[in-house]
Amino acid sequence: MSFPSRGPNLADRLASPRRDTDRARLRAAVESKTVLITGASYGLGEATARSLGHAGATVVLAARSVDRLDGLAAEIGPRAHTHALDLTDLDSVTTVTDRMLDAHGAPDIVINNAGMSIRRSLALQYDRPQDFERTMAVNYLGPVRMMLGLLPAMRDAGGGHLVNVSTIGVRIPPGPRWGAYQASKGAFDTWVRSVEPELAADGIDVTSIYMALIRTRMSAPTPIMRRLPGLDPDDAADVVAAGLTRRPRRLAPWWVRPTELSGIAADRLVTALYSRSLRHSADSASARGEVVSR
Numbered sequence: 001m002s003f004p005s006r007g008p009n010l011a012d013r014l015a016s017p018r019r020d021t022d023r024a025r026l027r028a029a030v031e032s033k034t035v036l037i038t039g040a041s042y043g044l045g046e047a048t049a050r051s052l053g054h055a056g057a058t059v060v061l062a063a064r065s066v067d068r069l070d071g072l073a074a075e076i077g078p079r080a081h082t083h084a085l086d087l088t089d090l091d092s093v094t095t096v097t098d099r100m101l102d103a104h105g106a107p108d109i110v111i112n113n114a115g116m117s118i119r120r121s122l123a124l125q126y127d128r129p130q131d132f133e134r135t136m137a138v139n140y141l142g143p144v145r146m147m148l149g150l151l152p153a154m155r156d157a158g159g160g161h162l163v164n165v166s167t168i169g170v171r172i173p174p175g176p177r178w179g180a181y182q183a184s185k186g187a188f189d190t191w192v193r194s195v196e197p198e199l200a201a202d203g204i205d206v207t208s209i210y211m212a213l214i215r216t217r218m219s220a221p222t223p224i225m226r227r228l229p230g231l232d233p234d235d236a237a238d239v240v241a242a243g244l245t246r247r248p249r250r251l252a253p254w255w256v257r258p259t260e261l262s263g264i265a266a267d268r269l270v271t272a273l274y275s276r277s278l279r280h281s282a283d284s285a286s287a288r289g290e291v292v293s294r
């Protein structure tokens, strides 16, 4: 299921982090560099891989859907390489990470993009501990395991750049039904921010991107997302490009900071508003178990 593609209008642009559409600047930032992109088989990861491949990077594509990765690699050309990676299988993450280091050396840039979201009412999760276990594995434990394997090699190579694709949800007051997703994305965001000083000492820069809505298969099952401003994957890849060309420590829509501060100041009010909002929205067919979530 996917949304029809359309360019970003003013509302889409205002809702989303800053983009960089300057192809020459992107080429200068990534040409001849080795970039590992997790979750390159769909959505933002696929679009990012395509844009970086066309900008002259050597792209190392990782995800479970190897057939899709191979198709994308064939399209990009000989500088694209694929690796089967299942972030929920922690031991295999270490094996795959070692294999990638053997084959391509330390990456200059790691784009931690693979992710899994769930929007489901708590009452539908009483018998679903797997919602919490899977989101923690894909969004936190797997990426940490991968970074533990990559970081010594990156440090020994003199440094690099970690770009973490996070969500505005870890900055603005966390909304109901998103608990499993937000907690797992928040866990990795907190880990990245807490190791950032140690990474800086090793010459590794960090860019945390707090994405707003992207129209991908991740957001497709939630009907309300169709009415909200957001970006198509190719346009969202230009946000990642801004992270690579400008290397900011944080990249978020302009309105996230004031919302974050207001949420702290008006905590009770926000909780009351979220409670009211539950009366006007429902769980999607996917959340009710009628569609399998990924």
Ligand SMILES: NC(=O)c1ccc[n+]([C@@H]2O[C@H](COP(=O)([O-])OP(=O)(O)OC[C@H]3O[C@@H](n4cnc5c(N)ncnc54)[C@H](OP(=O)(O)O)[C@@H]3O)[C@@H](O)[C@H]2O)c1
Residues within 6 Å of the ligand: 038, 039, 040, 041, 042, 043, 044, 045, 062, 063, 064, 065, 066, 085, 086, 087, 088, 112, 113, 114, 115, 116, 117, 138, 165, 166, 167, 168, 211, 212, 213, 214, 215, 216, 217, 218, 219, 294
């Ligand atoms: N869509 C949004 O509105 C939105 C908003 C804010 C932030 N984000 C973040 O943006 C990133 C990209 O999301 P997207 O919208 O592009 O989602 P998507 O289209 O569903 O793509 C998710 C990617 O993650 C990979 N993945 C999922 N489970 C995996 C696993 N167990 N092991 C390895 N790879 C796995 C998938 O590949 P396989 O299935 O082939 O493994 C796929 O390539 C995510 O980190 C997400 O949290 C998205």
